[in-house]
Amino acid sequence: MTTREVTITRPRPLANVLVPGVLVGLMALGLSVAIVRYIGGLGAASNLNDAYGWGLWISFDLLCGVALASGAFVTATAVYIFGLERFRPILRPAILTGFLGYLMVVVALLVDLGRPERIWYMIIHWNPHSVMFEVGWCVMLYTAVLALEFSPMLWERLRLEPFRRIIEALVIPLVILGTTLSTLHQSSLGSLFVVMPERLHKLWYTPLLPLMFWLTAVAVGPAMVILESTISSRVFRRGLEIDLLGGLAKVVPVALAVYLGVRIGELVATSELGLAFEGDLDGSLFLIEMIGGVILPMVLFSLPAVRRSSGWLLVSALLVIGGVIMNRFDVSLVGLARREGAGYFPHWMEFAVTLGIVAAGVTAFGLVARNLPLFEHDESG
Amino acid sequence: MTVAMLFDASKCTACRGCQVACKQWNDLPGEVTHNTGSYQNPQRLSADTWLLMEFHEVETGDGLKWGFRRRACMHCLEPACVSACPVGALQKTEEGPVVWHGDRCIGCRYCMLACPFDVPTFTWDRGLLEGALIRKCQFCVDRLGSGLEPACAKTCPTGALLFGERGDLIAEAHARIDAEPAKYVPHVYGEEEVGGTSILYVSHVPFEELGLLPLGNEPVQKRSEDLMTKATPSVLVGMLVGLGGLYWVVKRRNRMMAKKTSDTREDREASS
Numbered sequence: 001m002t003t004r005e006v007t008i009t010r011p012r013p014l015a016n017v018l019v020p021g022v023l024v025g026l027m028a029l030g031l032s033v034a035i036v037r038y039i040g041g042l043g044a045a046s047n048l049n050d051a052y053g054w055g056l057w058i059s060f061d062l063l064c065g066v067a068l069a070s071g072a073f074v075t076a077t078a079v080y081i082f083g084l085e086r087f088r089p090i091l092r093p094a095i096l097t098g099f100l101g102y103l104m105v106v107v108a109l110l111v112d113l114g115r116p117e118r119i120w121y122m123i124i125h126w127n128p129h130s131v132m133f134e135v136g137w138c139v140m141l142y143t144a145v146l147a148l149e150f151s152p153m154l155w156e157r158l159r160l161e162p163f164r165r166i167i168e169a170l171v172i173p174l175v176i177l178g179t180t181l182s183t184l185h186q187s188s189l190g191s192l193f194v195v196m197p198e199r200l201h202k203l204w205y206t207p208l209l210p211l212m213f214w215l216t217a218v219a220v221g222p223a224m225v226i227l228e229s230t231i232s233s234r235v236f237r238r239g240l241e242i243d244l245l246g247g248l249a250k251v252v253p254v255a256l257a258v259y260l261g262v263r264i265g266e267l268v269a270t271s272e273l274g275l276a277f278e279g280d281l282d283g284s285l286f287l288i289e290m291i292g293g294v295i296l297p298m299v300l301f302s303l304p305a306v307r308r309s310s311g312w313l314l315v316s317a318l319l320v321i322g323g324v325i326m327n328r329f330d331v332s333l334v335g336l337a338r339r340e341g342a343g344y345f346p347h348w349m350e351f352a353v354t355l356g357i358v359a360a361g362v363t364a365f366g367l368v369a370r371n372l373p374l375f376e377h378d379e380s381g
Numbered sequence: 382m383t384v385a386m387l388f389d390a391s392k393c394t395a396c397r398g399c400q401v402a403c404k405q406w407n408d409l410p411g412e413v414t415h416n417t418g419s420y421q422n423p424q425r426l427s428a429d430t431w432l433l434m435e436f437h438e439v440e441t442g443d444g445l446k447w448g449f450r451r452r453a454c455m456h457c458l459e460p461a462c463v464s465a466c467p468v469g470a471l472q473k474t475e476e477g478p479v480v481w482h483g484d485r486c487i488g489c490r491y492c493m494l495a496c497p498f499d500v501p502t503f504t505w506d507r508g509l510l511e512g513a514l515i516r517k518c519q520f521c522v523d524r525l526g527s528g529l530e531p532a533c534a535k536t537c538p539t540g541a542l543l544f545g546e547r548g549d550l551i552a553e554a555h556a557r558i559d560a561e562p563a564k565y566v567p568h569v570y571g572e573e574e575v576g577g578t579s580i581l582y583v584s585h586v587p588f589e590e591l592g593l594l595p596l597g598n599e600p601v602q603k604r605s606e607d608l609m610t611k612a613t614p615s616v617l618v619g620m621l622v623g624l625g626g627l628y629w630v631v632k633r634r635n636r637m638m639a640k641k642t643s644d645t646r647e648d649r650e651a652s653s
Contacts, residue, residue: 041513043505050427050502053493081624083631114488114503114513118468121487125468129606132467132491134613172628180620184613194605195461195495198596207604210612339425339499339592 023359030356033349034111042114045349051342054332056350061108061357063189063328065101066139067217068321071228072098072146073182074221074251080175090225090244092153092374096365097228099146104361106143111353131191138185145178153372186217193331201335202272203286209331212263219255220324222248223297223317230314236369246307252320256298260290285330293323383458383477384525384579385547386534387554391564391585392541393449395420395434399533399542403432403453406521406532426452428504431518432533439586448584450591451533451542454479454500454518455571456579457600464602465495470515477547477579478520486514497575497601520579547579554583576600 037045048055075094078084110116122136148167155164167174190213193200206212226245233240267273276283276290300306300316307313333344368374404411412430414423421436437448460479463471470485471492481501492501492515500517507513521531529535534544543550551572558565570588571578574596582593589595 038509041505041507041511042503044508048505050425050493050505051499053490053503077624081628081631083635114490114507114515115486117509118485118487121468121485125470125485127464127467127469129464129602129609130467130491131605131609132465132489134609136467176621176624176628179624180617183620184616187616188613191605191608192491194608195465195602197601197604198497198594199494207608210608336494341424 020363023363026352026355026359027363028356029352030354030359033352033356036349037111037353038116042112045347045353047344047347047350049342049344051338052333052344055344056346056354057108057112059329059332060325061354062105062112063332064325065105065108066185066189067213067220067324067328068224069098069101069105070182070186070217070221071224072101072149072221073179074218075225075248076149076175077179078248078251080172081179087244087248089241089375090229090248093228093232093369094225095146095149096153096368096374097224099143099150100361100364102139102143102146103364104357105139107357107360108353109139131188131195134184134188135192138181138188142178142181142185145174145181148174149178153368153374157372182217183214187211187214189213190331193336196336199337200331201275201282201337202270203267203275203282204331204335206266206270208262208266212259212327215255215259215262216324216327219252219259220320222251223320226313226317227321230310230317232365232369232375235366236375238375240310242308242310242313245310245313249301249307249313249316252301252316253298256294256301256320260294260298263290263294282330282335285326285334289323289326289330293319293326297323383547384520385456385477385545385550385581386531386579387543387545387550387581387583388451389541389543389557389583390449390591391583392539393434393451394539394541395436395447395449396538397434398536398538399451400430400432400434402532402536403518404430406524407431407519426500426502426517428502428516431516435592437586437590437592439590441586446586448586448591450582450593451580452592453533453580454520455498456518456520457575458577458579459575459600459602461495461497461575461600461602462492462501464600464606465491467491474522476522476525478522478525480519480522481515481517483512483514483516488513488515490515495602497596547581550581554581557583573598 033045042048046055046057071094075087075091079087079091109119113119122133122140127133148170152164152167155161155167187210190209190211193205194207194209197205225248229240229245232238264273267276276286297316297319300312300319305312306316403409409429409431412423412427417424419436421434423430423433426433432451432453435450435452437450439446439448456477456479460471460473463473463479467489468485468487470482470487471479472482473479488503490503493503501515502517503515504511504513521529521533524531530544534542543553545553551569554569554572558567558569564585566584566587568588570582570584570593571580576599582588582591584591
């Protein structure tokens, strides 16, 4: 294993009480709102309406959640398929982030679905023409794959060596399946909006939406690993693998460049690029997303100096993450035309559920990091 | 035979008998509404209002005219909602009506976004116990089964709403336009739009004034169905095989390299 720089910071007693307190508070609030929603219906806890059938929960918890969980498949593919063993030290945290991300998506779905108790109906009632059908199956299967990829940490802790061996023997097929399911899932979230050619603004609508969603997911995967590593290096006072993160970050400008090329190329081919410069809301959002969330981080991540600096790595990663979040909101919420007079802004209870789920994810990460062999493990693991 | 309805906006007096008949037959409760200065009431379709008469004021060469529009499910020949529903809770029947099955709906609301006519509506006030679901006009399938026409068409006193076989109604629509070319817009809305609909319109005012927007003649779900039936299986098989092959190639190369030199791993990774 490579040597790590160990930073020693003084204990922060206030933060040690405050942070868990806030997390528990947010989770309790989210849970209370969920109860209101289950008793009174979606209308009681949200501003969703017949013109805005999907809101914050689908745009953020589902679309951003899945995109931001892509660090798991990007890192697993790098280590197991491309044989880049060097990245193994950041593999487990990346898989945990992905696994928790998917669990958070499932929890959000259980709040957002009109009939959460029927979430499993897709297993028995099939409509293979429906993009949502593919989305549902990918969530189910990939969450299961992530659970298995995560499980060795549990088996090691519980000293259940036979179980760990079984997963170890299956890890290559699992990763191949996981990468395939991720690709299908990331892209199919874009495909969801291909059925709305009249509704979705031309700056975002293209039959290539699945490719766009997949490329941005690949770009945001390493960015999320950088974010997660930076935070956990501070919280758990461990070293930051700058050389590894810098190496993983090399993927980002490539993915962003391909994305930029396909995106702009498609808009030029359909003569719709001019819409970006009309000065309206959609055009401005598009420009901010492309310049701030794509071009700028693409340049930054290409610079060796940026890839060697923990601060710049974090800034560049946050730009990519911000760009992808903007993109998912634009496609699924802002860019969709509605009938005249219709409006939507998330109810505070919608924010409460979202915050509660994020708090639960952060808490779960902390618990796993403290109790399971997340950071230290043997090379074969 | 495909059943259909023809709505002639020029013959409609906006008595709203159809709207009331729909509520009565389907046992839908009234809604609390507010005076908005328009005769239109309620303002939009909902899970409790499956048919709504819309009142549009239309500026024409010789002054202001009323344009009334019957808004309800269009019962597309190739419905986007049926294509979008992940669990098959929406169904296109052989006879034409697009119906929903509440015992299957999971409440994902994708149909609401997929529908190019903004039709499916959701029961926002129903919690876990009441069971929320998507609802919309069912073309009175329960009446059709007994040889009756839909409640709305049965009620219409002016002949603005005709029930019949789709081919016959298209012929009737064109006959009306041909008989009075000065009066009608020369187009039957729904004959070709999004692959054809079972609700057809002829009008004396431009269709856009009635909120019937120009949509292509291709079903909106054409491209997403292509993705599902062609792209998805190819990506699935291609990636499983490709990643398996890639793993094998990389592993083999690594093993051969390891044989040649004791440790070139660092260099190789740095270059990739």
